[in-house]
Amino acid sequence: MTSLREAQSFRSGPIALIAETEADDSHEQLFDDGVALTKQYEATRTDLDCLATAICKLRRVVELTPKDHPDTAPRLSWLDASLFLHFETTGDLQDIAEAISVQETALELTSEGDPNRAVRLANLGASLWSRSERTGDLHDLVEAISARQRALELTPEGHSDMASRLGGLGASLRSRFERTGDPQDLAEAISADLRALEHTPEGHPDMAWQLTGLAMSLWSRFERTGDLQDLAEAISLNQRALEITPEGHPDMARRLANLGHFLWARFEHTEDLQDLAEGISAQQRALVLIPEGHPDMALRLANLGNSLRSRFDLTEDLEDLAEAISAQKRALALIPEGHPDMALRLASLGTSILSRFGHTEDFHDLAEAISMQQRALEITPEGHPDMALRHCNLAVSFEARFGHTGENQDFTEALSHCRTAATSTFGPPHIRLQAAKHWAGLLEEFNPGSSEILTAFDTAIRLSTLTTTLDQVLENRYSQLVDTSGLALQAASAAFALERVDKALEWLEQGRCLVWRQLTSLRTPLDDLRRHDSHLAESVVKLSKKLEGAGSVRNAARSAMLMSEKVSLEDQARDHLRNAREWDELVTKVRATPGFERFLEPSPWHTLLPYLPEAGHAIIVNVDTRRCDAIVLSTGRSTPLHIPLPSFSLAKCNQYRQDLTNQLQAHDYRERGGSVATVLEGVDKERGIRKVILTKNRETSVQDILQGLWTDLVKPVLQALEIEKTAPPSTEVAPRIWWCPTGPLSFLPIHTAGIYANEGAECLLDYAVSSYTPTIAALTDRVRNARPIEKATSGLFMTCQPNAPGASHIPGTTKEVQFIENLVTKEGLRSERLEGSTITPAICLDSMERFNSIHLACHACQDIANPLDSRFLFHTGSLDLLAILQRNLKNADLAFLSACQTGTGAEELPDEAVHLAAGMLAAGYRRVVATIWAIRDEHAPHVATDFYQYLLDHRDPADGSAFDGTHSARALHHATQQLRIRLGDNSDQSLLSWIPYVHFGY
Known part of the structure; x- marks a missing residue:
């Protein structure tokens, strides 16, 4: 941690003490001279001899004043002030020691209730803090905080010293944060600094000090979190301080x-x-x-x-x-x-x-x-937050020497310091995480067969979860994850090389979808805990709701806020931090309860097996620079099946993704009237991407991409699983596959991989029905928590929004829900349709509680920075994901999101499931139909009609009155195949029309 301190003492100052002086002492002139010289030096800070003379005079007058004299305490306070000024200039520890001793004596002579007690406590706190800054003595700092807090308690609201005492307390709390790393101290410091600034009127001589104090605290928080908005505000505050x-x-x-x-x-x-x-x-x-x-x-x-x-x-x-x-x-x-x-x-x-x-x-x-x-x-x-950084620096130095000498001792030293830094219990998690990654990297490069690689990556995966703690808003948690994106994939690759498939699976589950897992953990069903301890379960529920709401707060530009708004925002942040700490303590308490030892911990891989879907395979595909592999979990198989994919690579994956992006942009431009020759040139002008001109000779077609995925990835998996092609292709009997892709593979349509040329045509759709899942645990949780559909909620709620403000006109949505309503009504099932201005977000939420299934035909907006702000656009407002999460949708079953790009993730965070489909799963829906890119308005009604017709045709005969999404994956498989048949060919244009529909969940 960089040391940067503003040496502003925030003392009340000598001027505040002059009122204490009485003029009845025979040594009045000696005292007056000392005071005048002290004030003269304070104003100019130029003549140190002047201050030394003041100290001599004030020492002499204190010596000559009897201890029980009423002026003794005021004169001691002035001597303290002059000594403090001398220390500030020279750094002489004897000065500050004498100042503290003098001020302690003054306090002893000051009775409880004396109005001067507050100022003397404040000054003692300032001196103790200043000495702690010079010596690093934590005891001094604790005493300084105590004295300043007591002074503040004695300061009435509106008092002229309120601002300086708040600022002094903020400085002391910030210093303790720098020594201990306790974020609660920093939150309290920022709150005190803001209140100090709020109490300082424009034009006040202390204004620059208060601005600087707040800037320092925001700087400290920036160092902890990396939030550039804090740094920008610190710079702005410091510039304002300079201007005045x-x-x-x-x-x-x-x-x-x-x-x-x-x-x-x-x-x-x-x-x-x-x-x-x-x-x-x-x-x-x-x-x-x-x-x-x-x-x-x-x-x-x-x-x-x-x-x-x-x-x-x-x-x-x-x-x-x-x-x-x-x-x-x-x-x-x-x-x-x-x-x-x-x-x-x-x-x-x-x-x-x-x-x-x-x-x-x-x-x-x-x-x-x-x-x-x-x-x-x-x-x-020992215990200093910078200890881990010290070890990191030494590791880098020894590694440099090892690179030039090859001496094994240097390599051993580098490893040792990386290991110590990574496993330290002190210091910022991001420093320890970098040490763990470096530790693993050294071993992989120079000792690739070492089992210690597993320990290093274990440590790194654990630390990655600590960089995205619940005390941060979601936006900041996601920004923290950008630097660790791909870590779990690297770890899994190392585990495969060491033939530890179990570790690879564990890390891919624990190191991905971190924020998504936090969201779902806050909504974990607590039936078992409630039966054991209803009070404890209720505490978990209440606190989880607080954290869910606080985490979704959007980072607003603070520069435009009123001071009262900033104070309120920081108070919320402080409460959020306190709630996060309370959550950790509460979880620890639950885990201390017999039977709940692993409460909210990531499940060991073997605990997933009993809850796999009965018919099908869950497949996680790891894509890394060194190798690519698949892990298959299947019901009845007691161990994970490892399938190496030597023909697939990260380079190929990235190329396919770029090629597909180009095709989608070209397709979009053609739809808007652009010519083939100018497609990418137009995209370049509109989106600012690197200019590429497609020609027929160089163009990689959608068919090429799907064939590459088929040949190098999907077919080897099908062969290893011995899945045969259904003849003729049958949606009803085809096995189920749940794909769990990683990295850039998350953006590619694995579910449609195949050869679409007329000669030798075959594709995954001929072998299996595909779904996607963010993690394997997300799938097994749905199986574990499956409940019968309640008759009272069985039914379908539909809404269409063809004219949402700020969005393009989509007339097909009206036709879409009309088709669906006709089908459902014909079958005698419960349903409701609202459209246009008749539906509001609140009405939609009520309907989601009343119906187990929902069909939203509208525009959607995905907010990558703050996923809980992702929303569906209505004529009368928008329905955001946070509002959905806050409802008790315990009977939610099926959500059909007939909107564009509701299943698309974030480029910087491919493994974090940052899309509306995953959000709806987190809200409680067991299955979600979504889209991975824009869909055609004229095709959507037909896909939806075929989808629901299939569901209705395959209802359970024993309960024909229920509306059930159990067959939704097969229904979507059928519906997209019907669209494919209607389009009549396998051109890229046709493929791009039906491929985007995807199924998530059980």
Whole structure:
């Protein structure tokens, strides 16, 4: 964690104490002189001798004042103030020790109820905090927080010191977060900083201090979460603070330096060169303004060094690196022994010297870098959040030496430090996760047969779940997962190489669909727990609803918010964090209950077997750079079946995906009147993609893609399972297959793989009926929790929205639901149809509770950043997924989403099931019909009619009055085949018309 502190003390200040002075003492002039000199120095910060004289005078007057004199406490407070100012300038620990002692004596002399007690508590807190910043003493910091909290409790609402005391408490809480990593402290700090700012009127001299304090806290949260919105606001606040800081003000340098560091941090994430240039400029200007010997000099030099090293990484200009190392060495020389920043300075300098070794290969540099990283590790206190980072730095250094010497000891050291960092219980999860991935990578490259690879990946998969905790809103959880996307696939590939199919299956289940699994875990049926302990079960239900709602809050642009809105938002975030912590404690309590030891834990692979569907196969296909494999789980088979796919590859998968994307874009453009010659040129202009001109010679057709999937992936699986072609093809007797694709394969239509040329034509549809599932557990959960359909809810609710505001006109939806209604009514089944303005989101939700099946013929909007905000568009508003999840749809059975792209995922997160279909499964529906790209308005009514006709024709004769989606996968198989027959050929245009319909679930 980067150390960056705003040394603003948030003391009430000497001016607040002058009112305590009484003029009846014979030493009045001596005291007045000391006060005047202290105030003079505070205003200018230029003449240290002036302050030293003030301290001497105030010490003398304190010595001459009897302890029981009424002016003793005020005079002690002024001596404390002058000593504190001297410490701020020189960093002399004797000054701050004396200041604390003096202020403690003043407090002893201050009775309960004395109006000056609050200010003396606040000042004592400021001194203790300042000493803890210099020494790293956690006890001082705890005492500082306690004193500041007590001062705040004694401060009446509206008091002029309220803002400064809130800001002081925020600074102390932020410091404790930096030492312990407890996010609750940071949430409390941000809340205090916001309230401080809210209590500071425009034009107040403390405004810049309060702005800077909030900026620092938001910066700290950015370091923890990576939320760029926090960083952007921190930069904005710091810029505002600078704008109102007068030229020559002693805090100008500090604020310039902080702004420079913030801009550098944003460059590290966005690679915006302007940020880096402006950041370095601000840091250089700050250095010019800092007087020699100032305690802030070391920090400013070190941060400038980091920025210059970043510029070197970009430009490879060795002069930048030389300047960076020079600045960092000067910073190190200025740090006194025992300073809490010493380890960070050593580590940063070591990293820069290692960078120089990478270009010069001077082994003296490498030895020096390792030595510095070792010293940094030695002086980092046990339990410090930076401990894991120290080990990571050493691992990189030893790996560099191993790469040049080949010495086994260096490799062993690198592994050891990676292992220690990854398995540490302290430090940010993303640092430990990087260490675990590095640990696994080293073993795979240099010791590929080691069983320790399994331990390393086990650790990495566990840590990946900690980067997306429930205290974050969904949007942030998904952004965190972008960096770990594909980890489970890499782990599975390693497990296959070590012939551990069981581990591969376990990791593919546990390391994918993390947020989806969190959503479903919050909705886990609790019947067994309720029978055992109804109170505990009810606590779980109440808290899960709170977390579900809080997690769906959308990240809004805070810059445009009113201060009261920001305070409210941060209060919500603080409550969310507290609820997440309470959830962890509650889950631990449930797991301590006999019989519930694995409550909400991912199920071991073998527990999936008893709940597999009776007839069919669940197949998870792993796609990785090194190999591709399938794992099959089948009823009656006691172990997973491993099917290597040597002819398939990630490169092929990505190429098929790109080719299909091109075809879809071309198809869409043709539908809107573009010529073949200009199809991709037009797409390029509209979407800003790389320009590619398709020609008949170079074009990869949809048929080519489907044939490749068939030859390299699907047929080898069918052969291994000994599934024979049905002759003639029969929807009723064909076996079921549930596909669980991974990575970019999630975007390809496996269910229609085949050869569609007239000669040698065959396809998967001739062998099996296909469905998809986000994970195998998602499928088995539906089998495990299957319930008979309640007669009261049996039926179909339909709505069509041909003219939703902001969407194109889709007249086919009206025809679609009319066809369906005629069928259902004819069969005497319960149904209801509402369309246009007669249906509202609230009415639709009520209908979803009253009917076990729903057909939505409308436009849909998928929100990848916040899936719970994905929605169906109605004439009178929109129905979002969160609202659906919040309803008790315990009898939900079938959802037919006749809208475009309701089963399409997110390109950056292919394994997170970020689409409406998965959301409806999470809401409780057992099966969902969706689409993976746009569907044709003229075809949708016929597909829907054939689908429902099949369901009605295959009802259970024993209960013909029930509307049941059990045969929905076979019904969709039949309906799309009927459309295929109507289209009359296997041209790409025809294929693209019926392929997008897909079935999810049981």
